[in-house]
Amino acid sequence: MTSRTHLLPLFLLLPTFASAQPGFVAYKEKTCNERLDIWSDGQLIDGERGDFNGGHGYNNITFPGAQATGDWDKDTGTQFVYWKIEQPDPTCQFMLLKDTPRGWEALSQLPGDEILRVSEEGCYYTAVNPNIDLITSYCCGRDDCAAAEIEVQYSSPKGSSNPKAPSCTIKSYDATPTVEDGVQIAVTRPQTCEAPPTCTHSITQSKMVGTAVSHFQSYSWTTEEGVDIKIDAGVEFIVDSKFSAGINFNIAQSWMDETGTTLTETNITASSEAERQQVGTVAFYAFTPQYDCWKGDASCGKDNSGNEVVLKDVNFCQPRISSTGDSAGVFRMVYISG
Ligand SMILES: *[C@@H]1O[C@H](CO)[C@@H](O)[C@H](O)[C@H]1NC(C)=O
């Protein structure tokens, strides 16, 4: 078992955690009667039968006693694991995430994809593969839980739209991009599945995935020409080049010049029928787009004291495109009721 607490600042540093130790306990069947042993790296976790406490990363775990789903679909796990989850504190939600093998920090606040999000106690369904990496987490309160609310379209902080923003050049960056996960996006509404065929999710709304710039720090300065420039920490998607004018657009433009890429907009679509939801559950379907991201420092002219303005660790991300021309990424069912 390896703890990845350093990757989870948002969710782990909450004081409420100390008083509300959430438990995820694994079971064999949907009535949550027979407990399952959990092994991590070939060892029984903590010697406690199947206890899986909240707010931790667990690497390489297996469930030797779990029933086979008989499904070898790419997005569906091969074993059934049910989780008995206790009642969260008011305003709090417990989450089970599948750790991503890719990077994620450039665009997302979550180190993996949600597969469960729980605000009521109960027995919750998942289908997992052996040797999976899972993270248990939680959030409390509206602001904290906002990052986990993937049903709500994410509104990105905007850099100031200023046609007088200076142009920038990119320096000191690694020419090889890293593959990163973007924010997981709900592509269907939550659906109750009583029995097939209502258990199929079809993507009706197309959601766009596009070129993005992100910064971990905020900056503000006055240019030599006396123009006030401000950049917020966060992600900005660079949409519609015709109307874009501002520092993030200029940064994106210089990244495109460096990397030989162009402004990209693509839609999330599923050509085939979406994954089936498990009977007796409530779930929505979500997509996590993948990006190629470059990180480097941007030099954006001089400030009014004549000093060079350098923005450190700027991320520039381009959507990866699948062979069908759609956004590359992973679809997952996210269960919100057992
Ligand atoms: C994962 O666990 C299995 C036992 O289930 C072990 O054989 C394997 O070496 C582990 N993998 C890693 C990367 O530690």
Ligand SMILES: *[C@@H]1O[C@H](CO)[C@@H](O)[C@H](O)[C@H]1NC(C)=O
């Ligand atoms: C994406 O979908 C929107 C709305 O349906 C459409 O206007 C746009 O042309 C699509 N973009 C691409 C690249 O297919």
